[in-house]
Amino acid sequence: xxxxxxxxxxxxxxxxxxxxxxxxxxxxxxxxxxxxxxxxxxxxxxxxxxxxxxxxxxxxxxxxxxxxxxxxxxxxxxxxxxxxxxxxxxxxxxxxxxxxxxxxxxxxxxxxxxxxxxxxxxxxxxxxxxxxxxxxxxxxxxxxxxxxxxxxxxxxxxxxxxxxxxxxxxxxxxxxxxxxxxxxxxxxxxxxxxxxxxxxxxxxxxxxxxxxxxxxxxxxxxxxxxxxxxxxxxxxxxxxxxxxxxxxxxxxxxxxxxxxxxxxxxxxxxxxxxxxxxxxxxxxxxxxxxxxxxxxxxxxxxxxxxxxxxxxxxxxxxxxxxxxxxx
Numbered sequence: 001x002x003x004x005x006x007x008x009x010x011x012x013x014x015x016x017x018x019x020x021x022x023x024x025x026x027x028x029x030x031x032x033x034x035x036x037x038x039x040x041x042x043x044x045x046x047x048x049x050x051x052x053x054x055x056x057x058x059x060x061x062x063x064x065x066x067x068x069x070x071x072x073x074x075x076x077x078x079x080x081x082x083x084x085x086x087x088x089x090x091x092x093x094x095x096x097x098x099x100x101x102x103x104x105x106x107x108x109x110x111x112x113x114x115x116x117x118x119x120x121x122x123x124x125x126x127x128x129x130x131x132x133x134x135x136x137x138x139x140x141x142x143x144x145x146x147x148x149x150x151x152x153x154x155x156x157x158x159x160x161x162x163x164x165x166x167x168x169x170x171x172x173x174x175x176x177x178x179x180x181x182x183x184x185x186x187x188x189x190x191x192x193x194x195x196x197x198x199x200x201x202x203x204x205x206x207x208x209x210x211x212x213x214x215x216x217x218x219x220x221x222x223x224x225x226x227x228x229x230x231x232x233x234x235x236x237x238x239x240x241x242x243x244x245x246x247x248x249x250x251x252x253x254x255x256x257x258x259x260x261x262x263x264x265x266x267x268x269x270x271x272x273x274x275x276x277x278x279x280x281x282x283x284x285x286x287x288x289x290x291x292x293x294x295x296x297x298x299x300x301x302x303x304x305x306x307x308x309x310x311x312x313x314x315x316x317x318x319x320x321x322x323x324x325x326x327x
Contacts, residue, residue, distance in 0.1 A: 001027050001028055001029035002026070002027060002028040002029070002030075002066040002067060002323075003028065003029070003030040003032075003064075003065045003066045003067075004021070004026070004028045004030065004031050004032070004065060004066060004067050004068075004069070005031075005032040005033075005034060005065045005067070005068045005069070005084075005089075006018060006031070006032070006033050006034065006068075006069045006071075007034040007035075007056055007068060007069065007070045007071060007072045007076070007080070008034070008035065008070070008071040008072035008073075008076075008094075009033035009034060009035055009044065009053055010033075010035050010039045010042060010044070010053060011071060011072070011159060011160070012156060012159050012160060012163075012307055013071040013094055013159075013307060013311045013312050014033075014069075014071045014072075014312075016307045016308060016311065016312030016313070017069050017071065017312040017315060017316060018044075018046055019312070020308070020312050020313050020315075020316040021316055022046070022047060024316055024320055026316065026319060026320065026323070031046070031051065032051075032054065032060075032065070033051050033052075033053045033054065034053070034054055034055070034056040034060070034072075035053040035054070035055065035056070036055065036056075036072070037055045039053055040053055040054055040055035041053060056072070056076070056080060058080070058083055061080045061083040061084050061087065062083060062086075062087050063087060064087045064088040064089055065084065065087075065089040066089070066090065067089070067090050067091075067092065067319050067322075068081075068084045068089045068090070068091045068092070069092050069094075069315055069316070069319070070084075070091055070092065070093040070094060070095070071094040071095075071311070071312075071315070072095075073095055074095040074096055074097040075097075076095075077091075077093050077095040077097040077098070078097045081093055081097070081098065081120050082120070084119075085118065085119040085120050088119070089119065090116075090119050090120075090121065090322065091119060091120045091121065092121050092123060092315045092318050092319060093120060093121065093122055093123060094123045094311055094312075094315055096125065096200075096204060097122075098120050098122045099122040099124060099125075099204070099207075099208055099211075100207055100208070100211065101118075101122075103117045103118050104117075104118050104120050104121070104122055105117075105118070105121045105122065106121075106122045106124055106208060106211050106212055107121055107122070107123070107124075107212075107314075107318050107321070108124060108129050108132055108133060108212055108314060109314070109317040109318060109320075109321045110133050110136065110257075110258065110259045111132050111133065111136045111212055111213070112212060112214070113321060113325075114318065114321070114322065116322075121318055123311065123314055123315045123318070124208045124212060124314070125201070125204045125205060125208055125310075126153075126157055126233060126306040126310025126311055127149070127151045127153060127201075127205055127224065127233050127235055127306075127310070128204065128205050128208040128209055128212070129304075129309060129310050129311075129314050130233065130235060130283045130302055130303075130304035130306075130309055130310055131147075131149060131205070131209065131235050131237055131302060132209060132212050132213060133257075133259055133260060133283045133304075133309075134237070134254060134257070134260055134283060134285050134300060134302060135147065135209070135213065135237070135239065136213065137253050137254070137256075137257045137260075138239065138241060138245075138250065138253065139213055139215070141243075141245075141249075141253055142241040142242060142243045142244075142245045143241060143242030143243055144213070144215060144218055144239065144240075144241060144242065145218075145219065145240040145241065145242050146218070146219040146220070146239070146240035146297075147209060147218065147219070147220045147221075147237065147238070147239050147240075148220075148221050148222070148237075148238040148239075149205055149220075149221070149222040149223070149224075149235055149236070149237060149238075150222070150223045150225065150235070150236040151190075151205075151222070151223070151224045151225055151233060151234070151235045151236075152225055152227045152229070152233065152234040152235070152236075152274075153190060153224060153225065153226050153227065153233045153234075153306070154227065154229040154230055154231050154232055154233055154274065154306055155182055155226065155228070155229065155230060156230055156231045156306060156307055157190075157226075157233065157306050157310075158177055158178075158226075161176065161177035162177055162178070162182070162226075163230060164176070164177070165177045165178050165181075165182050165183075166182050166183055166228055166230065169181050169182055169183025169184070169228075170183050178226070182226060182227075182228050183228055184228060185228060186225060186226070186227055186228070187225065187226040188223065188224075188225050189226070190202075190224040190225070190226055191204075191224075198222075199224060201222075201224040202221075202222040202223060202224045203222075205220070205222040205224065206220045206221065206222055229274050230278075231274070231278040231305060231306065231307060232274035232275070232277050232278045232303055232304065232305050232306060233274075233303070233304060233306040233310060234272070234274055234301065234302065234303045235301075235302045235303075236299065236300075236301060236302075237299070237300040237301075237302055238291060238294075238297060238298070238299055238300075239297065239298055239300065240294055240295070240296060240297040241296050241297070241298070242296075243296075244296060245296060245298070247288050247289060247290060247298065250288055250298060250300075251264060251288055254285055254288075259281075259282055259283060260282060260283050260284075260285060261280075261282045261283070261284045261285070262284075262285055262286065263284055263285075263286045264285070264286040264287065264288055266287070270286070271286035271287050271301060272284035272285060272286045272287075272301055272302070272303035273303065274303055277303045277304055277305055278305050279305060279308070280304075280305055280308070281305075281308055281309060281313055282304070282309070283302060283303075283304045283309060284302070284303045284304065285300055285301065285302050285303075286300075286301050287299060287300070287301035288300055288301075
């Protein structure tokens with residue numbers, strides 16, 4: 001039985017973490033729910049018990065937990081994750097704070113496993129997670145030369161504020177979270193712009209893909225776009241493989257890959273849709289076809305629930321992965 005803490009327990013991802021912990025039947029005899037000072041003292045009903053949320057302080061972070069699921073933003077994680085770690089806790093962090101730190105594991109359980117050189121484990125970017133799940137079996141079978149992403153990301157990736165901009169925008173209200181209206185609009189802008197012209201979100205996908213797949217020299221590029229969809233991200237993946245492949249061979253691999261669901265029957269208008277993948281744990285792929293402008297290259301449409309596989313579920317799967325290793 002574990003002693004578990006959830007940081008950011010009243011946020012969108014924190015709530016999903018609790019749902020997944022229950023669904024996965026993770027064994028625990030102690031659960032602590034941490035929030036900001038503003039949310040401290042709220043009652044949360046969970047598995048027939050009432051929990052009172054607590055403000056996270058340095059003193060409380062110095063207490064040892066078996067696992068800390070951290071979903072409270074980069075600045076909070078930078079401050080408190082090392083304190084939890086020093087106290088002996090394993091921190092699974094949903095922010096971008098530690099993802100590219102060399103000795104910290106960046107984990108998607110279908111793809112890689114933690115080495116635990118440090119007791120902080122980074123949960124990757126939501127769009128990266130769903131993309132590397134189908135890329136991994138292609139890497140193993142054919143090798144990867146180049147990956148180009150175009151994302152279509154739901155507003156829930158921005159939390160409650162993103163959802164509110166979409167809902168209130170339909171009422172004619174000005175956006176408070178995004179620089180432009182998201183209702184009836186598409187924004188080719190997620191996170192801050194870098195000097196290169198890429199955004200931080202695009203650079204995250206580029207760097208994280210290389211680290212997770214263990215391919216530092218892989219050519220990766222990305223364009224990340226926010227769309228007026230409430231939940232579930234979609235990614236158009238264009239991949240160039242090292243060894244000859246066919247559409248049929250790729251489909252067969254996906255049919256045999258755990259955690260991947262193939263929906264690819266265009267004659268009957270069957271392909272992955274955000275509205276159908278919300279609430280599902282798997283990564284859905286379809287629209288698989290050759291790119292006739294590049295040798296041995298293919299298009300793959302990929303959709304997944306960004307709050308589940310893209311965040312909460314992946315974090316709990318990491319916990320489950322360590323639990324199974326320690327059995």
